Amino acid sequence: MYPNQGMEIQGVNTTRNDLFPFSALRVLGSLQIAIGTVCIGLGILDLTLLLMNYDESLLKYSAQPDLQKAFDTLVSLTVASAPIWCGTWYVVTGSLGTCVSRERSHSLKFMKITFLVLSVLCAAFFAPACGVMSCIIAVIHHTLDYGDVIWLVPTAVAFLSFCEMGIAILSASVSCCCAPLRLAKVQTDPPKPPPDPQPVQQRSYPGPRRYPEPDFRHRPGEGYPVLRQLPPEPSYPYPPRSSGSMGYDRLRRWALPHDDVIY
Secondary structure: OOOOOOEEEEEEOHHHOOOOOHHHHHHHHHHHHHHHHHHHHHHHHHHHHHHHOHHHHHHHHOOOHHHHHHHHHHHHHHHOOHHHHHHHHHHHHHHHHHOOOHHHHHHHHHHHHHHHHHHHHHHHHHHHHHHHHHHHHHHHHHHHOOOOOOOHHHHHHHHHHHHHHHHHHHHHHHHHHOOOOOEEEEEEOOOOOOOOOOOOOOOOOOOOOOOOOOOOOOOOOOOOOEEOOOOOOOOOOOOOOOOOOOHHHHHHHHHOOOOOEEO
């Protein structure tokens, strides 16, 4: 991703997976769960029968070294409980197959890859190992007790194990080749830098209104007051005052401010 290009996010396009075999994977997963459950039950049954007849069989085959060695091998393989452990693996693998559905499309890719890997391991290791060990146990049972039917239990386990191997191969093939996922790439643009802050334009409001100063000059047709000449000083016997003294005039103007104005 270059600095001038957008970011690409890869994901599963869940709206275009109509061809994905959801039903086939669920059916195959259900078959694996059923086979694993039956193998676990048969493995527990075989182990229980061996432990119940262990003392009697040990006394029976201890006199013959060849049969004693075969019996020891039978005990070791049966106690290993291959059907139980491998059956558990079958159940886990099948459970992931049944969890694939349209409702879980957000985890579809994870479920598909996990189911594919577990199916490959089941077909390559667990199912063949369980089948081969069960066949050996069935042959030893049939050799030691020719008239007994206990050998049918490991024989059934071996048959189911080989069936499980075929189902696991089919499951891996369906998950790998027949279940393509449509990947969608969503391109997102890089975040844009914030715009440069614009200077705030202050609105110029008019200042306070300034009224004109009143003009007391005489204008015809206007009602402004008109000044007149002051009359001469009255000849009342006022006390003499010194020339240049303005105290009386100031006092009079303060006490009678409009005495000389004619409206």
